[in-house]
Amino acid sequence: xxxxxxxxxxxxxxxxxxxxxxxxxxxxxxxxxxxxxxxxxxxxxxxxxxxxxxxxxxxxxxxxxxxxxxxxxxxxxxxxxxxxxxxxxxxxxxxxxxxxxxxxxxxxxxxxx
Amino acid sequence: xxxxxxxxxxxxxxxxxxxxxxxxxxxxxxxxxxxxxxxxxxxxxxxxxxxxxxxxxxxxxxxxxxxxxxxxxxxxxxxxxxxxxxxxxxxxxxxxxxxxxxxxxxxxxxxxx
Numbered sequence: 001x002x003x004x005x006x007x008x009x010x011x012x013x014x015x016x017x018x019x020x021x022x023x024x025x026x027x028x029x030x031x032x033x034x035x036x037x038x039x040x041x042x043x044x045x046x047x048x049x050x051x052x053x054x055x056x057x058x059x060x061x062x063x064x065x066x067x068x069x070x071x072x073x074x075x076x077x078x079x080x081x082x083x084x085x086x087x088x089x090x091x092x093x094x095x096x097x098x099x100x101x102x103x104x105x106x107x108x109x110x111x112x113x
Numbered sequence: 114x115x116x117x118x119x120x121x122x123x124x125x126x127x128x129x130x131x132x133x134x135x136x137x138x139x140x141x142x143x144x145x146x147x148x149x150x151x152x153x154x155x156x157x158x159x160x161x162x163x164x165x166x167x168x169x170x171x172x173x174x175x176x177x178x179x180x181x182x183x184x185x186x187x188x189x190x191x192x193x194x195x196x197x198x199x200x201x202x203x204x205x206x207x208x209x210x211x212x213x214x215x216x217x218x219x220x221x222x223x224x225x226x
Binding site for chain 2: 004091
């Protein structure tokens with residue numbers, strides 16, 4: 001069966017945000033650690049760190065900050081601005097998915113298999 | 114300024130149709146020649162021919178047919194089914210463009226530069 005596929009991302013002189021960066025931030029949000037979040041994605045720590053820095057530069061705000069001390073001895077956490085941005089991105093992505101599917105059904109829904 | 118970028122295509126066990134194939138068919142529609150249409154895109158004739166064959170297989174219908182004789186001594190023309198499909202794709206693509214922009218404005222419109 002023919003299906004529609006799409007990729008969507010934000011750009012500012014290069015990729016500024018998309019599904020990969022989102023997944024990395026989500027991992028940091030869940031684990032409290034850039035190291036663990038990168039590992040879950042099969043990405044090296046240094047690559048993940050460079051990705052964060054590139055995104056911060058292009059988006060124009062800080063995404064993660066160090067979490068000092070505590071029982072776990074520190075780690076990383078996402079900033080409140082990053083959290084707000086992620087929630088917007090989730091809604092944006094869900095809407096694009098739904099609208100693209102709907103447009104596909106509207107224009108190609110009658111396609112035979 | 115941050116902007117939204119997207120790519121959309123149709124898939125059926127691999128890319129079945131998208132902007133590249135559309136441009137190639139459009140070129141054939143305009144020039145009456147697969148050779149000329151491929152040349153305009155900087156694509157070799159053999160690559161363009163393989164692309165057409167792959168798309169036909171995945172879409173399940175014939176896209177171009179030989180035009181025999183006439184003042185120009187033959188060439189290629191798109192089938193009526195391909196023409197209908199192209200018109201649908203144009204509408205689909207325009208709609209996805211508009212909806213994606215609108216969703217971006219809705220969710221990220223307040224982003225500072």
